Amino acid sequence: MGFSTVCAAVLATGASLGPAAARPLVPAERRYIPYDDVLPACDDPAVFERIQGRFHDREAEFWNTGLDILGFGKVAEIGYKTNGLDYIPRRYCTARAYLNDEKSHQVSYSINEDLGIIGFGFGVEWCVDGLDxxxxxxxxxxxxRP
Known part of the structure; x- marks a missing residue:
């Protein structure tokens, strides 16, 4: 058996198993334990409270800067389920954060279903540009961002 015969056999086997070996695409809402696909909006006050609270804790306890986010503006959704239908539902957003040092920074954040404390509620992952x-x-x- 020559090298070309072995290569042809491998390619033929791979071509016949291609679709069968692919990962099935099951939307997250249709799984055995489905996601509800219910996420807060980008400008939901509960989302901003989580970002503000965690930012305050990080800056006070870890970096010792005294920085706080006073408010948000220019909120925009930049993606929804952009990773695919069969992944955890996520809403991607950006906003302008106004800090107590009279500067503003862009905040990129995602709101994620069932990624809150012990998997209940929504979770928020965020990053303040220039302060990461x-x-x-x-x-x-x-x-x-997506």
């Missing part, structure tokens, strides 16, 4: 000091969402909060 440990580069968790580097570069410039790009990894917090």
């Amino acid at each position: 000091r440990n580069d968790a969402y580097a570069p410039n909060c790009k990894m917090a």
